[in-house]
Amino acid sequence: MYELFFREFNKKIALTPEEQDLIKKYLTPKKLRKKQYLLQEGDVCKFVAFVEKGALRQYSLDESGNERIIQFALEGWTISDLYSFLTGETATYHIDALEDSELVLISKSAHEELLQKVAKYETYTRLKITGAYIAMQKRLTSIISSSLEERYSSFITLYPDIVQRVPQHMIASYMGLQPETLSRIRRRISSR
Amino acid sequence: MYELFFREFNKKIALTPEEQDLIKKYLTPKKLRKKQYLLQEGDVCKFVAFVEKGALRQYSLDESGNERIIQFALEGWTISDLYSFLTGETATYHIDALEDSELVLISKSAHEELLQKVAKYETYTRLKITGAYIAMQKRLTSIISSSLEERYSSFITLYPDIVQRVPQHMIASYMGLQPETLSRIRRRISSR
DNA sequence: AAAAAACGTTGACTTTGGTCAACGCTTTTG
DNA sequence: CAAAAGCGTTGACCAAAGTCAACGTTTTTT
Numbered sequence: 001m002y003e004l005f006f007r008e009f010n011k012k013i014a015l016t017p018e019e020q021d022l023i024k025k026y027l028t029p030k031k032l033r034k035k036q037y038l039l040q041e042g043d044v045c046k047f048v049a050f051v052e053k054g055a056l057r058q059y060s061l062d063e064s065g066n067e068r069i070i071q072f073a074l075e076g077w078t079i080s081d082l083y084s085f086l087t088g089e090t091a092t093y094h095i096d097a098l099e100d101s102e103l104v105l106i107s108k109s110a111h112e113e114l115l116q117k118v119a120k121y122e123t124y125t126r127l128k129i130t131g132a133y134i135a136m137q138k139r140l141t142s143i144i145s146s147s148l149e150e151r152y153s154s155f156i157t158l159y160p161d162i163v164q165r166v167p168q169h170m171i172a173s174y175m176g177l178q179p180e181t182l183s184r185i186r187r188r189i190s191s192r
Numbered sequence: 193m194y195e196l197f198f199r200e201f202n203k204k205i206a207l208t209p210e211e212q213d214l215i216k217k218y219l220t221p222k223k224l225r226k227k228q229y230l231l232q233e234g235d236v237c238k239f240v241a242f243v244e245k246g247a248l249r250q251y252s253l254d255e256s257g258n259e260r261i262i263q264f265a266l267e268g269w270t271i272s273d274l275y276s277f278l279t280g281e282t283a284t285y286h287i288d289a290l291e292d293s294e295l296v297l298i299s300k301s302a303h304e305e306l307l308q309k310v311a312k313y314e315t316y317t318r319l320k321i322t323g324a325y326i327a328m329q330k331r332l333t334s335i336i337s338s339s340l341e342e343r344y345s346s347f348i349t350l351y352p353d354i355v356q357r358v359p360q361h362m363i364a365s366y367m368g369l370q371p372e373t374l375s376r377i378r379r380r381i382s383s384r
Numbered sequence: 385a386a387a388a389a390a391c392g393t394t395g396a397c398t399t400t401g402g403t404c405a406a407c408g409c410t411t412t413t414g
Numbered sequence: 415c416a417a418a419a420g421c422g423t424t425g426a427c428c429a430a431a432g433t434c435a436a437c438g439t440t441t442t443t444t
Contacts (some may be wrong), residue, residue, distance in 0.1 A: 060333055068337040070329065083326045092333075119311070126318040133325045134275045137262065140332060141252055141284075144368035145260040148431090168392065176336035181431055183393055340401090360422065373401055375423055 002027060004052050005104045008076055012127045013120045023118060026110035032056075032097040038079075039095040045084035047105040051077050054101020055165055058093050059173070069173040072098075072162050078128060098166060143176070148185050151175060194219060196244050197296045200268055204319045205312045215310060218302035224248075224289040230271075231287040237276035239297040243269050246293020247357055250285050251365070261365040264290075264354050270320060277303075290358060335368070340377050343367060 005027070006020060015023070030049075032038060038056065039045050049056070051073050058071040058079055070093065073079035084091040085108065106114070114121040142151050152175065156163050163171065172182035197219070198212060207215070222241075224230060230248065231237050241248070243265050250263040250271055262285065265271035276283035277300065298306070306313040334343050344367065348355050355363065364374035 060337060062337040066337075068333070070333050070336065082322065082329075086322070086326075122314060122318060126314060126321065129318065129322050129325055130274065130278070133321055133328065134278075136325065136328050136332065137274075140328065140335075141260070141262050143332075143335060144262065144366075145252060145254040145258075167390080169390090174336075178432060179392070180394085180433085184431090187393085359420085361420095370402055371422070372403085372424085376401090379423085 001029065002052070002104055004076055005050050008050075009124055012124050015120060019118060019120060023114065023121065026106065026114055028105040028107065028110075030103045030105050032101045032103060034097050034100050037094065037096045038103070039081055039084075039091055039093065041092060041094050042090055044088055045081040045091045047107050048078055048080040048082075048085060048111065049073075049095075050104040050106070051075050051079065052102040052104055054103075055098040056095055056101060057098055057166075057170065058095045060093050067094075067173055068176070069170055072159075072166060072170075072174065074161055074165070078132075098170075148175070148177070148181075149189055152182065152185050153189065193221065194244070194296055196268055197242050200242075201316055205315050207312060211310060211312060215306065215313065218298065218306055220297040220299065220302075222295045222297050224293045224295060226289050226292050229286065229288045230295070231273060231276075231283055231285065233284060233286050234282055236280055237273040237283045239299050240270060240272040240274075240277060240303065241265075241287075242296040242298075243267050243271065244294040244296055246295075247290040248287055248293060249290055249358075249362065250287045252285050259286075259365055260368070261362055264351075264358060264362075264366065266353055266357070270324075290362075340367070340369070340373075341381055344374065344377050345381065 002024065006015070009015060009023075028047075029052075032054070038049060041060065053075055056073045056079055057069050058073070058081070059067045059069040062068055071079065079095060081091040081093045081095070083089065084093075115125070142154065146154075155171065155175070168182060168186075169179035172179045175182065177185075194216065198207070201207060201215075220239075221244075224246070230241060233252065245267055248265045248271055249261050250265070250273070251259045251261040254260055263271060271287060273283040273285045273287070275281065276285075307317070334346065338346075347363065347367070360374060360378075361371035364371045367374065369377075
């Protein structure tokens with residue numbers, strides 16, 4: 001239990017067995033069936049979720065009610081509505097499961113106590129968010145400066161596992177496109 | 193000297209005078225004239241820069257050589273090519289000054305020593321990057337789910353100071369648009 | 385096993401943003 | 415102070431993405 005979580009943690013900073021045991025006390029396992037919600041827009045986000053197994057997505061609804069996916073999370077990724085989690089404001093995103101999934105939850109109070117009691121937890125958190133920031137900045141850069149063909153091509157080389165496991169229209173949504181448009185981009189790419 | 197820097201720092205976590213003096217030893221002031229580079233693509237980014245006064249921009253060049261602005265930084269903001277700074281890889285962004293500016297620089301070695309010696313510096317860093325992450329996620333969400341009119345309208349309410357101080361074609365670049373397109377969007381908005 | 389839902393593709397047409405050129409105005413430079 | 419560069423706007427035209435409808439296939443549900 002929590003194997004992947006601690007494997008990832010130790011990749012960022014090595015923990016002693018004692019620290020690991022202490023941290024374990026603050027973790028809650030949770031299973032989610034495909035299509036179940038972890039978070040719905042309007043609720044307050046009560047936890048950060050680490051994906052041990054499965055796949056989730058985070059999305060908002062535009063004014064026409066279309067789903068706009070802003071993040072996927074496969075094994076080893078962390079997902080949450082950070083703004084809602086940290087401020088206690090109501091969430092602006094939905095999070096649901098794309099496959100049956102196993103999560104490790106960290107509640108707000110657990111998060112706060114861990115920050116106080118385990119210095120390495122703060123470091124872990126800092127490194128994790130820094131990595132997420134850098135990745136998102138790259139995504140943003142490619143959105144404002146690359147062609148759709150390039151964006152899709154780098155997506156499939158960067159996230160081949162997502163391409164395998166997630167329906168194409170969701171990848172279109174992630175790219176801010178209509179499914180038909182992504183289909184045509186794929187044709188253009190393959191006919192070269 | 194460093195007034196704004198410490199004002200912002202203390203907003204996130206309060207420092208004792210001693211801590212403040214200690215941190216000061218690791219800071220380097222730097223003045224930059226309008227149009228001067230702080231960082232050029234291909235160099236390694238050697239520092240994180242806090243803006244005491246002035247305005248900067250971070251951008252990359254697309255394949256046609258157009259500037260694509262991914263971030264502005266006014267007083268109180270921090271700017272850097274984080275990926276290059278942290279990994280030592282060569283930078284993919286340019287950073288230059290839009291106005292004569294005064295910066296506070298933190299070098300790589302200063303950053304690392306501060307993380308070790310001053311626990312609150314790690315907290316400051318974590319909070320700062322978390323805020324930047326949340327802001328960027330909101331920007332990304334609006335890019336993939338809002339109309340251009342909405343995006344520009346929220347930009348001017350969110351960053352009225354940038355609208356005042358930065359030429360319009362740079363705001364277009366920040367939004368991933370041509371200057372002509374932004375000009376037309378403005379006309380559409382004002383004619384309502 | 386049958387019915388329903390979800391998915392990806394294609395075609396025809398519309399809407400939107402990009403491109404190129406021109407112009408007037410303001411700011412910067414020499 | 416004069417010349418040059420930078421800036422924002424507009425018009426005409428072009429290219430790209432969105433929309434709507436239809437279809438065959440696959441997956442899920444019952």
